[in-house]
Amino acid sequence: MNTARHGTPDLSGAAWRSSTYSGGNNECLELAHNVPALAPVRDSKNPTGPVILFGRDAWGAFLARLR
Numbered sequence: 001m002n003t004a005r006h007g008t009p010d011l012s013g014a015a016w017r018s019s020t021y022s023g024g025n026n027e028c029l030e031l032a033h034n035v036p037a038l039a040p041v042r043d044s045k046n047p048t049g050p051v052i053l054f055g056r057d058a059w060g061a062f063l064a065r066l067r
């Protein structure tokens with residue numbers, strides 16, 4: 001992954017993955033798991049829409065609290 005202008009990561013090669021709990025109905029969040037140090041998240045219904053960037057540690061802490 002390259003970093004574009006202003007520190008925004010280039011997500012063109014991101015490998016997006018949906019939760020196995022979504023049941024394949026395309027109504028969930030997707031996470032790009034191959035972006036170093038970041039956890040990009042997007043809405044599966046709008047794959048060209050906005051992406052929220054979380055640090056990997058913050059994302060891991062969030063998931064730990066959900067469990």
